[in-house]
Amino acid sequence: MPASTPTDPHGFRRRGVLFVLSSPSGAGKSTIAKKLLAAEPELSMSVSYTTRAPRPGEVDGKDYHFVSLDRFREMANNHEFLEWAHVFDNRYGTPKADVFHTLSEGKDILFDIDWQGAQQLHQLAGGDVVRVFILPPSMAILRDRLEKRATDSQGVIDARMARAANEVSHWDGYDYVLVNDDLEHCFECVRMILAAERLKRSRQTGIIGFIRSLLKAGGSAE
Amino acid sequence: MPASTPTDPHGFRRRGVLFVLSSPSGAGKSTIAKKLLAAEPELSMSVSYTTRAPRPGEVDGKDYHFVSLDRFREMANNHEFLEWAHVFDNRYGTPKADVFHTLSEGKDILFDIDWQGAQQLHQLAGGDVVRVFILPPSMAILRDRLEKRATDSQGVIDARMARAANEVSHWDGYDYVLVNDDLEHCFECVRMILAAERLKRSRQTGIIGFIRSLLKAGGSAE
Known part of the structure; x- marks a missing residue:
């Protein structure tokens, strides 16, 4: 499909897709x-x-917006995040205003988050959200992949496997479910889902003008 | 896309799609x-x-189930139709039991119906239904196409154009909206929508067993 994914030749204005990809590590x-x-x-x-803290080479406003804990808490209290998460000692939050502005401009936003983030997003951004869950072909393959990375100790791998099983158990909070036993095929499916979702009537905000012009021409020979 | 539409390589059991295509004539x-x-x-x-009445060559049970008006009314009264329509002096009805049986077997059913039929279907078969509306690129092109068929009188064409405008005005009762100004492209979009809808979690009835096996293997090294 890559070469031939249909895109909209009309260039009607559309609302972007808030596209969530989740899967076990x-x-x-x-x-x-x-x-x-x-x-x-x-x-x-x-x-x-x-x-x-920024890592070497990370640019503020491009890789992340780096803020103090006080500022982050303030934003959270003001409901400025679509979703936020506490990972180890750090906090990460998705800014609501930026996301909705991007969607209104007809651009899609990708979220690489876990089931809890997906749930938060869905609560706040309902119809904008499309949630795709990617399953491993087996837990043995998952463990094998984690071990081949060779960056983690056995204890860390065991913890990741337990976390993976927990992720999998929340598969029913997603709109689409795929099994990744062929990377290229799985990628094509994900891409196809995005392309189809762009064609949803609820996102075709710009087609209304076109429909009005059709109805104006009406049954007449114009 | 035709040659490369992703299909499910796992062969998980799935519920079929009740796929509605509507458009002005x-x-x-x-x-x-x-x-x-x-x-x-x-x-x-x-x-x-x-x-x-059957036309020459039409086979009962294949092209249509041919029934008497009394029998049809009885079926309608017994709510045996998912949708039915009165077209000129004839009645046409879609049998509920047959459709749901087909969907449960993982086969998709195509409906080539108008907005009223689509509405009826959606009321009775909700989540099974995917409704796609195809718009003409302009009313002038629509009239041109109807005139080129050269089978209808001007009066019939005018009536069809009025009916077309009425159809178009119900575009908001659909899940997806496409403009057919390039037949091949429009066909690819329709096909992509069907392929994506098949991947919906709600239709992946057979994936539950696979997920159970993943969770059984769980975090253990199995």
Whole structure:
């Protein structure tokens, strides 16, 4: 499909898709997200707020918005986040205003988050959200992939496997479910889902003008 | 996309899609329906009940179930139809039991119906239904296509154009909206929508067993 994914030739204005990809660690989500961002110029990641310190080379406002814990708490209290998470000692939050502005401009935003983030997003952004869950072909393959990374100790791998099982148990909070036993095929399915979702009537905000012009021409020979 | 539409390589059992195509007469719906039926072996039309007399070559139980007006009324009173319509002096009805049986077997059913039929279907079959509306690129092109058929008088064409405008005004009762200004592109979009809808979690009835096996393997090294 890559070469022939249908796109809208009319260029009607549309509302963007808030596109959530979730999967247990090791099921291939990050690879698919990277391929998707490279293939879809209208899709980007949102820039999160975080309380963690910038790493060498990270640019404020591009990689993250780096803020103090006090500022982060203030934003959270003001409901300025669509979703936020506490990971180890750091906090990460998705800015509501930025996301809705991007969607209204007809650009899609990719979220690489877990089931809890997906649930939060869905509560706040309902119809904008499309949630895709990617399953590993088996838990043995998942463990194998984690072990091949060779960056983690056995204890960390065991913890990741337990976390993976927990993720899998929340598969029913998603709109689409895929099994990644062929990366290219799984990527094509994800891309197809995004393309189809863009055609949803509820997102075709710009087609209303076209419909009005059809109805104006009406049954007459014009 | 035709050659590379992703299909499910796992063969999980799934619930079929009740796939509705509507458009004003002349917008290309019948051509697209025919191409779709040829390309998608898991998609078929449901066999309707009708009170009209069989035409030469039509086979009872294959082209239609031919029934008397009394029998049709009885079925309608017993709520045996998912939707039915009165067209000129004849009645046409879609049998509920047959359709739900087909969907439960993982086969998709195509409906080539108007907005009222789509509305009836949606009321009775809710989540099974996917409604796609195909718009003509302009009313002038629609009239041109109807005139080129050269089978209808000017009066009939005028009536069809008025009916077309009425159809278009109900575009907001659909899940997806497409403009058919390039038949091949429009067909690809329709096919992509069907393929994506098949991947909906709510239709992946057979994936539950697979998920159970993943969770059984759980975090253990199995």
